[in-house]
Amino acid sequence: MADSPAVRIPLDPKEQPILDKLLAVRVKLELLKQDRSTYVKSQDVVDLYDEVVEQVVILNDIRATGAKRLEQNRVDTVLDDCFQLISLAYMTIGKNHEAPAVYSFVSTTKRLLDHLKEATFYSPKDLDSIGARLKDCQRYLERGKEAYSPHLLTLLDARIDVCQEVLAELELNLSLLTPDLAPKYDKLVSILRSLSACNTRSNFPTAEVDDYLEQLKEIDQELKPYGILAYESTGTKEDKIAEMTEKLTISMNHPQPAPKAKQLLETLLQRNFVWVVKMKEKQGRIAPAFKDTYDKLLRIRNELEKLCLTQAWSLRETDLWNYQRQLDRVDESRVDGNFLDALGRPAELYEQRTLLYLLRKSYATIYQLIVSSEPVSEALLPIYNQLTTLRKCLLEVKKLGGVSSPRELYPYSMKLNSIDNMRKDGKFMVGDEIPDGQGSVTVLLEECFELAYDLRNDAEDSSEADKGSGSESGNESPPK
Template sequence: MDTPAVPLPQDAREQAILDSLVVVRDKLLLLKQDRTTYIRSQDILPLYDETITRVKELNEIRTETGSKEENRLDKVLESCFQLLSLFYLTIGRNNEIPANYALTSTIKRLLDHLTEADLYSAKDLGSIKATLANLSLSISQAKSRDNKAENYPYLLELLSKRVEKCQATLENLQKRLGRIGEPLLATHEKLISIIRCISLANTKAKFSSNEVQKFRKQLLDIGEKRKDGQFVAEDGSVPPGSVETGELYQRCLKWSEIVLERQGVMPEPFRPTYNTLVGIRNELEKLSLTQAWALRETDLYDFQRQLDKIDESRQNGNFYDDRGRPADLYTQRTMLYLTRRSYAYIYSFILASEPVSEALLPIYNQLQTLKRCLVEVRDSGGVSSVRELYPYSMKLNSLDNLRVDGKFVVNGDIPEGQGSVSELLAECFDLSYDLRVAAEEATAASVDGN
């Protein structure tokens, strides 16, 4: 396991805790790599309890010594919590506090990048604001419960501080966005969209000058709406944010020029890192198309580790080659775009994770598909006869017959997410029943009419 180059603990007791946590982390990594069986709660909960026990010991030692210096133990502990968090999502325990650790890590990365780039719109902040509000509520509720199984003070305190820091960063970003007056918000958002489209075109396997030229034309069309070089409201007045929007416009134009000039060619010293980032982005993009069927949440750990390592290798915001030379503007912006895009994918995957164990996901996904089909049939006018519903009814009954005493059992276990799957099954039965009743009534009316 690749651990960042940080010193080993000086205290022998901390070294003993480090050794224990390395064992926990390695067990988690082995579980993550094993695709021959489903991850079960009983595989994960003892490892979580072991981690928390070691954290308590560490806190006692550091309270005694007063040490605040970070060492390798802190890095391994972070890896353990990151893995455990993703495992909690994999086993369907999404609503428990440990599951939130990975999400807060990703949100912090996204907010730091938005702050650094100063390229974002209200839409970017909306989702993060709602997610942080939900996290804050979950933490408050967990603190108010006396449930020792999940209410560990250390983790709650850690997540509380993380969420508070993220909310403070978000407020600063919202204030910065507040510089843009209402009449210019749509223009500002369009410019953000265009510069991202140019960056996407710039990182495709085959560079297309025509595609970038198309976006550049959209920019020039926006620029033509200015009066005396300023962005104005419909009544001709100059609203707040005109200067900032103008600066963004010039930034977009300059970027389109650089991209057209460089034609997607990356300098050789930075090509290995660039290729790694493109590979990560492409893999995550593929997963976004097949997420419900192909993604195990723990898969995200390897992507996060690679991205974190690349992101943390920067100095003063820039990338450096093996000889210590900084990247030029084109290289820096291109690689930062890929890094941010990949973190955004990870964020969306974690948010979309269903509170259902991976053992039940095949059944859950089939029911999701079945529900979409039944809703589509209903919305397009229903069926003309009950016979048309036979395929749906047969599939529903086959899934229902998998239950034993009302529970879905997999390899002798009762996985997490029973409520979600049963609720979805009931919704499908209700939709099918309503369609059947409507078809029978239509048939009866037709007979009566004759």
């Protein structure tokens, strides 16, 4: 079973039956997730959702008094597991735009926002993406008011509001960036992330790090006319590094609600330079006390990145739950934001930053996998993926100038017709079920047919034009 955050035993014996039933539901959800011999069936997921909501109603009645309403114990943790699994299962069956599917996205988004806030440096594009998706979630909740439990909708509304508050705070921190400084800020954020990625390679890429250092020096020169300086010291290299480290420590210990653009860029520039020095000094060597945590986070990051490459063909969204639980376990083991060794001593800057990068990168990848999940049932994904590939091929053929003869389109037409013939009364059936995602698959099929039709017409028109040109040439009188 996946790691779950440490929890307390329920204080109220009345909650024990609820815990027992939720544990039973969680086991069913885990078995459903692990069974690859068949597709996840919509009705199975909906039935388990109903069982969980039934327990939520009972729990709310028990905790109706003010003091108990804020209680957090093992029941809440197992309940969160159940909702997370149900949320991902809803995505697996193609119900991405239904209220239960929102739960996992909002939980992941909250984690990501908290880490962006802690990091203090992020791209406006990060915030734009999150803001747009939160608005989508609000629309899904509004649309599901009649279909889903008010207990779930109220919970999700509250969590979205919390995300919106953190998002607004993060947007405020970037609000004083001027149009001419914003691109330089973005570039510095990008370099900082790229450096951290270099730092987790199996072989330390010295040449690549040196290239980023040169880019930093160029940006440093570009920012000087704005009065933005990484350092003021004219002494040795060690003096400059010491000054930047001191300034960086002060700015991190005394953050401002909305820092001036000058301060924001100075601190980010200093962080980049200091990070390059630390990386070159350590060359990817992690202290033994934190090696196990590093290896675990590196494995999770690598596995998630592989899923990004094969998502359309191999990802079952419920698989993400195992990764979420393991990451939450690591994240919640920190004390005051610090990773601790077995003796309770905080990690040095190098280990701290490296572990945080892997943790944040993994959360960001889970976010991306959830966002890019298609609203198509797992049962229809093979057809959807085939049509996606066909569409790409047809668009590429069109981009390269089309075909010289309609006969060249025969393989595409044959495949499209075979997929079209799979429909019964206009629906793609799997057994007796009509899986979700019919609209997405049908639109894609029609688009492929339209592309093939246009290419065929273009080829026929071109052929007719060639024949007409040849006929006119044959009718011309020979010169006397």
